[in-house]
Amino acid sequence: MSAAAGYNRRELFRRAAGLTALAVTGGPLLAACAGGGGGATGTASAVATSAGNPLGVEASAPLEVVIFKGGFGDDYAKAFEALYTKTYASAKITHTPTQDVTGLLQPRFNAGSPPDVVDDSGAKQIKLDVLHKAGQLADLTPLLEAPYLDDPSKKVKDVLQPGTIEHGSFDGKMYSLNYVYSISGLWYSGKLFKEKGWTAPKTWADFITLCATIKAAGVAPFCHQGKYPYYINVVIMDLLARQGGADIIHRVDALDTTVWDGPEAKAAIEAVYQLVDHDYLLPGTNGMTHTESQTAWNQYKAAFVPCGSWLENEQLKLTPDDFEMTFLPMPSLPGDKLPPTSLRAGADEPFIVPAKAKNVQGGMEFLRMMLTKEGAGQFAQQANAVTVLKDGIGPDVKLRPGTKSAVAALTAAGSDVFNYDYPNTQSAFDIELGNASTELMANRIKPDEWLKRAKSAAEKAKKA
């Protein structure tokens, strides 16, 4: 009798099931945790620095560029690469577009062989605080101190929009160049408002009054991207920043728990809660994705939507031609410390040079070339967005209505721009704050409870 007869069908089933238990469940989850070995450090370039080559770039060293191919596409990056080749003709450039930065690069960071420039953006970005703590980011100070290519009498750090350096810094040193300058606030359709005879409100009280008018006209006054609480948090936190000024922004970022006991936070959250309390939300908006809610807004189903200035490019194909997308700075509350023109403006789309890259100098040089009029102009044309280069866009660049109104608002704001760091530096706190806001918008909790949750989230994040 053969040995195979010793196994009956049932036995086989059991074994198969046992093996499957191992293979199916644990497999993907556990395997995700497995890292690689290695840890080679980048080789420092031996090329001496000079006036023409302040960063000491080795002309023939290959350059590997990884670009997040999202709303801005990746054509702009090819234009930058062409700029680099113009100066360093012998350098071989590798261009890799991706939508999954983590999937592509996490193993390479762990193995100590990352690329030379990374546009670390998108839903699958590798968090910068995590990379920084792991010592994977090159200090970009040499780039900031290098001469500006269009006008060598200036340094790169002198031609950046306010907040760019701070926003890309950890412990006082810049590690990421956030290239796209975007502003946040409310948006409406100029056409709809003209048609109905509504005027854009300046104060929050006017805003709430107008909401009543809008609702009476059969349009939902306000929608937000409920599936991702980031957007409604921008509204809440911007009202808070206006109330308390730079001091409160600093305290929020520093996880100061007393912020949430103060009158500023109470005023901000109670203002936003009025939208819920008066039932001014687009039905279903709390469960909608950004695309669903912004499209409903494009279809005139809702009057206002909160968003950053990438909105126009994001909704390009869904916006009616005569929509007249218009930016509105957040309406002001009584007792605001910052003026009503002030707004959240910040540098996004972080470009990094990995510390262990083979061509760190080339990576920084690439960033320096992005920060030129030619680079910024290319970007504005390919991606409908403004960069962090001050006055980077000449009068010859034609802007779409939404971007135009955003640039006008930015000019009106002057130096009164602000931004928070906590979304980048305190991920866990940010997530809990978002959860609380989701509950508030669905009217499952009241402002007092929101403040309690915000406080305990800050406490928890501080301990961790």
Add this chain to the structure above:
Amino acid sequence: MRHRRYPFIIGFLIAPVTLYAALVLWPYLQTFGYSLTDWNGQSQEMHFVGLGNYGKLLHDEVFLGALGHNLLLLAVLPVATILLALFFAFMLNVGGRGGAGGVRGVRGAAAYKVLFFLPQVLSVAILAVLWEAVYRPDGGGLFNGVLQVLGLQDAGHPVEWLADPDLVLWCILGVLIWAGAGFYLVLFSAAMQSVPKDIYESALLDGAGRGQTFFRITLPLLWDTVQTAWVYLAIAAMDVFALVSTMTVGASYGGGPDHRSEIIATYLMRNFLFFGKAGYACAMGVVIFFFTLVLSAVALRVTRRERIEF
């Protein structure tokens, strides 16, 4: 020729076993190692923290909540799917009213089989998109649209299915059952067809009704298959990552609103990739691993019965 057998077996096994060891067992072992460190996931620098991560898990409310949700799915998903699939399989194979004494399924059984199996050929991503449209929180969603047409719902206050803390987990469960029942229906059908017809015929002659036939004949003869199905479904209930992370509210892998659809896998991924707590995430992975292992062992042992040969 006995001595020739082992080289023969080894020759066949060496490649798959090596692959399995390198790609499955070794990463498992690494994960155990990482779970004892404060590894942040982006470099090879880490410190040994002993069982600290496991201690923290015991006091992590979000983790315990997620574990609870997985256990709820574990309690409901296998039972619901198996009962539904068994019922359908029975109706499609032996549930029809026999005309001239023959045993057969209800009319149109073949078409039903194709229909029920269809969700199985869709990828999870398509399932998620499809069901997001069904659960859409405004009048454009299938459920809300129908409710509004029937006048059962105020258009100004629709049910926000996936954004409702009390409904979200059940919504996900519904998708899982819908997608899974077809596969088990086919599995059970195959098993039922291997049961000799004469057993059913004699039962019919003895005057057994549908219910009796099902409980006295079909179920006992299908026990092996049901057992396998249970193990597979239990494993599925410990995962559910794809659906929860794409369909539910919340930044980075969903799990909302307010952690009410959080499962271990989404919380693990958020800690691993978003918070940079990879060591902590690995500890969660180890917990899932043991849960699944113990569950499978228990399931197979408890349901062990005498085998009926036919």
